[in-house]
Amino acid sequence: MTENPPNALPASLLEAVALTKRFGALVANDHVSLAIRAGETHALLGENGAGKSTLVKMMCGLLQPDSGELLYEGAPIVFPDPASSRARGVGVVFQHFALFDALTVVENVALGLPGHEPLSALAARIDDCVHRYGLAVEPWRRVGELSVGERQRVEIVRCLLGDPRVLILDEPTSVLTPDESENLFRTVDLLTDEGRAVLFISHKLDEVRRLCHRATVLRGGRFIAEVDPKAETAGSLARLMVGAEVPRLPRVLEHELGEPRLLIRNLNIPGDGSRGSALRDVNLEIRAGEIVGIAGVAGNGQTTLFEVLSGEKLADDQESIVIDRVPAGGLGPTERRALRAGFVPEERLGHAAAPDMRLSDNVLLTTHSDGAIVKLGVVRHSVLNARFQEIVKRFDVRFGGRDPKARRLSGGNLQKFVIGREVLRDPVLIIVDQPTWGVDAAAAAFIRNTLREKAAEGCAVLVISQDLDELLEFTDRIAVMCEGRLTVPVPVAETSREAIGLAMGGAEDGGEGVHAA
């Protein structure tokens, strides 16, 4: 392809036309189209699992589409790998950085470049780029000493040194402070002023409306709309993002609520950098007999919340978590289980279950201190086996062989096992993270029903989920987690998808954000 003169750029620089990508039964992208023009900042909006990452990976050669095509300056093109897209001027800054902590900035940048440029010359080029775009990066500092925002700027500089015409930023502000975000926006404006195109992936509605010229909205792997975000309201964008189907009938509580089983009071947990975001002033009360849902986009503190509730992380203040009237902030998992709390983590293999241990041994994981199965430190295998058989039978766990390793079960069957393991411990409080993630529809319905029955029996249930439909279907109240804060939970009957979507995007309108207008 011949180089176009700089002033005659075609209308669209990079265009995806009806791209489709399947992973097994899941259609991650279903005929998705998107066109990025030179000189514009284009937003790609959608919830978790809407297909944003898949689309980006196909646009830079990390994934190959099953059908559909890419156009570069109007002509069809195939990127067999990321190197070929980079050669065409498509640069990507991913959410997870690929930097070596032990090396300096300039060394890290050098690793990604072809040829052997002297480090001092490269450092001068980095300085140049830094000044031109106001990126504040010091070439000779070690990456290990840098903040997350600085690391992101290193990744951006690395991309810019390749003189890209299209720059793709994957959720760039999710790790930034407000100040750092402002700086990034200024950089983005400078880049588009030069005629470059920026694809800005986000679910934060306010910043998309501020920064972007156009926005493409995906939902459930499909193209929903292309809009001018400045002409939309945060509310209308949220509606596009989460869908605006007819409101379903919320379930009616047929039983009286009992006493509080879980109290969270002014819970603050500092973030630990790499993994686990901070919790800020979280408050929540769950009473016997109700199911409370926590909605929110992944990475806003849900994992930390689960770990601090299960006792894997401890709270400084004993009183900040109260389980069944006993202050439990400093108690470990075993002590909390002794208070008849049950926990089901998001990650089935490696967290909820040991992949290479037999299923019957995995029963022991959460039942070892309940009394019946372990006596005086000795495992009573007959009792353990009876419990195992009971879980398998009552929760319809299907597998091959008599007692296979946990990793050999399908996702749905393993989840039924993990849920059954907790339910048969007869808990007064169950905390479930992503109850039906990656589980087939029949198993998902079974799991929701089980939790509903437990609530009817007087158990308090907390469900953390990114699946809004699920939460609307079977919880009584919903709160939203965003950037480590939790909104006041609102009865499902009094809220709407739109209100929840707004709160998930962090739109500020006070603590009552989840209430419908």
Added chain:
Amino acid sequence: MPLRLERQENVPAIGLVAAPLVALVFTLVVGAVMFAALGQDPLRAFSVYFIEPLLDPYTQQELVVKACPLMLIGVGLAFCYRANRWNIGAEGQYVAGAVVGSWLALATHGTDAGPWVLPAMLALGFVGGALWGLIPAFLRVRFGSSEILTSLMLVYVAQLGLDYLVRGPWKDPQGFNFPQSVTFDDNAIMPLLSDEGRLHAGIIIAVVVVIAATFVLGRTLIGFSIELGGSAPRAAAFAGFDERRVTYGVFAVSGGLAGLAGIIEVAGPIGNLQPSISPGYGFTAIIAAMLGRLHPVGILVASLVLALTYIGGEAAQITMRMPFDVTRVFQGTLLIAILAADVLVRYRIRRVEGTSHA
């Protein structure tokens, strides 16, 4: 063309059992080639190495005597390795146990202290080895240092410490300046089990330890927490098991059993403290643990097999003038073969087509 290892989803049970046997056969083939290269008739060498020791009543006893420390140390290492903690320093813990236990034998030397001395020495040996083993555990828990490196380095510290003691403060004044302690009194010596040979009560202790370890690892919550911590650390934390406690526990057991082996050896076949009290038992026991599939009974059998390489090596030294290093080569080949067989059973080798055709 690049190759890649891919995990096999369904590992056949037969493969896991057969892997150590295949490794043994492979080691024998390598041995045959080595003997031929040394100018020996491989069949005759095998006979001297592996058959004749089994036929003679004296060497039959020696086999058990040599297997005893391997069993004790190997079973202890199984605790560590099951928990995914790599204690490579059992040799040092063995020396530490021997030194601490011997202190009592030397302190009571010539005092006619009574029959409590030997049991107390064994207890001190266990404690000494356990304390030495807790050093790498502490360094790992507190500073995150690799226990592989620290435990190995502590071997040399222990050996040099022993060297200092038997050349200095603990040297036998009537010993013609040889670097060794006085010979222990009778009440500080392991009782023999027969009139001929050197078979001593240590083997009873070793068998009891094997039975106890089988029970602890297979039937108790402690065994489960060790296994779970090694297999899925995050699941273990979720189950409420404290990773630090498990680390300290397995190093204490492993170091303690190595220390016990050390004091039994010194109070048994050797009879006094000298600079070289081990032909590398602490390292050979690593092979016993792996060959025995980290199962105490398996380790018992594997210890007998490895003891045979020691005895056969001695016989080959005498009758065929072969260097003792041949034994080391055998043991090393066996370890590599076991590890390779394990990988080949659990993984499949795939050719990877070149992906970049841009």
